[in-house]
Amino acid sequence: xxxxxxxxxxxxxxxxxxxxxxxxxxxxxxxxxxxxxxxxxxxxxxxxxxxxxxxxxxxxxxxxxxxxxxxxxxxxxxxxxxxxxxxxxxxxxxxxxxxxxxxxxxxxxxxxxxxxxxxxxxxxxxxxxxxxxxxxxxxxxxxxxxxxx
Amino acid sequence: xxxxxxxxxxxxxxxxxxxxxxxxxxxxxxxxxxxxxxxxxxxxxxxxxxxxxxxxxxxxxxxxxxxxxxxx
Numbered sequence: 460x461x462x463x464x465x466x467x468x469x470x471x472x473x474x475x476x477x478x479x480x481x482x483x484x485x486x487x488x489x490x491x492x493x494x495x496x497x498x499x500x501x502x503x504x505x506x507x508x509x510x511x512x513x514x515x516x517x518x519x520x521x522x523x524x525x526x527x528x529x530x531x532x533x534x535x536x537x538x539x540x541x542x543x544x545x546x547x548x549x550x551x552x553x554x555x556x557x558x559x560x561x562x563x564x565x566x567x568x569x570x571x572x573x574x575x576x577x578x579x580x581x582x583x584x585x586x587x588x589x590x591x592x593x594x595x596x597x598x599x600x601x602x603x604x605x606x607x608x
Numbered sequence: 609x610x611x612x613x614x615x616x617x618x619x620x621x622x623x624x625x626x627x628x629x630x631x632x633x634x635x636x637x638x639x640x641x642x643x644x645x646x647x648x649x650x651x652x653x654x655x656x657x658x659x660x661x662x663x664x665x666x667x668x669x670x671x672x673x674x675x676x677x678x679x680x
Contacts, residue, residue, distance in 0.1 A: 461642055463640075463642060541634075541638070541639060541640045543638070543639035543640055543643050543658075544639070544643075544654070544655050544658060545639065545640070545642070545643040545646060545652055545654075546640070546643075604642065604646075606651060607612075607646050607649070607650075607651020607652045608651075608652055
């Protein structure tokens with residue numbers, strides 16, 4: 460498995476672990492039974508708005524650690540990571556696939572809402588859609604690196 | 609993924625240039641080794657700029673390195 464493939468899988472694993480830890484923390488400290496619709500909307504909006512910077516910070520930390528581990532594996536020499544046109548095309552195509560997958564789950568969330576299932580179902584679908592999009596993106600990336608574009 | 613209609617002689621030209629490694633070629637044209645692997649296998653058609661750089665690194669014209677086969 461190449462470095463880029465490992466990085467794609469690491470991104471996905473980091474995303475899922477960070478999401479699980481964050482969701483567990485929020486559920487334990489901030490979730491209250493019997494919230495009305497306005498409170499639920501506020502809860503989920505805060506959940507998602509805070510999750511974005513949390514994910515970014517965790518990804519930065521993990522990539523710094525990965526860089527250090529890679530340097531140690533190369534006997535202390537830090538090898539500059541080359542990002543070329545092939546990487547950029549794969550990045551674009553796999554992001555596109557991930558976004559399309561997320562868009563489908565967003566529509567699924569709207570269908571939940573339209574059928575009267577409430578705000579919780581909608582936001583849970585969005586979060587599952589986010590994970591699904593990450594899976595598709597990681598799989599696409601590995602596929603494109605192996606089979607080409 | 610369908611094979612590209614563009615074929616190349618990079619593997620042969622590397623061999624003829626003192627068995628140049630894929631990493632050496634990648635360093636010479638400023639891409640990763642994985643990109644050279646993908647181009648050699650026909651899994652990726654490089655941009656015109658990269659194609660010219662590859663040809664220059666072998667002191668060849670672009671037609672000597674790449675060819676287009678419409679019948680594929």
